[in-house]
Amino acid sequence: MTQTNREIADSARFFSSLLGLGFERLVTLDIILYGASLMLEFVTLVVLRIREPELKREFRVPGGLVGATLLGVFPLLLLGFAVAHGGSETVLGMNGLVFGLVIIVAGFVVYLATARLRRKALGPRIVERVEAA
Numbered sequence: 001m002t003q004t005n006r007e008i009a010d011s012a013r014f015f016s017s018l019l020g021l022g023f024e025r026l027v028t029l030d031i032i033l034y035g036a037s038l039m040l041e042f043v044t045l046v047v048l049r050i051r052e053p054e055l056k057r058e059f060r061v062p063g064g065l066v067g068a069t070l071l072g073v074f075p076l077l078l079l080g081f082a083v084a085h086g087g088s089e090t091v092l093g094m095n096g097l098v099f100g101l102v103i104i105v106a107g108f109v110v111y112l113a114t115a116r117l118r119r120k121a122l123g124p125r126i127v128e129r130v131e132a133a
Contacts, residue, residue: 025096028082032100035079042072 048055049068061068083097090096 028085028096029100029103031079031082032097033103035075035082036100036104038075039072039079042068042075045071 045061045068046065049065061071063070088096092099094102
């Protein structure tokens with residue numbers, strides 16, 4: 001079994017274990033987890049706007065730093081609503097928010113634990129810097 005097939009099978013086992021949670025809990029968990037990853041993207045947008053203001057991009061968000069910051073306000077409000085709503089739910093005997101945080105922390109732990117395996121699988125790469133004309 002190749003690594004990609006193994007990853008798909010692992011994901012399928014994980015998601016099938018969540019089927020008994022009910023639709024509303026699954027939606028709440030999805031919003032919390034997706035919202036957290038989306039907030040990381042908005043933080044990255046603001047950090048890049050601060051560190052590399054003249055960096056060439058495929059598209060630009062108008063308004064400078066203020067525009068980039070305001071872009072993340074509504075998704076943050078939606079995430080806050082989901083967190084407030086999910087605070088009253090229980091998942092596998094624990095608070096829904098705690099369960100979501102456990103999944104997020106577990107993701108970071110697995111990512112860090114498998115870093116050496118990913119480096120070994122990719123092997124060394126030679127990257128040449130190409131300047132655009």
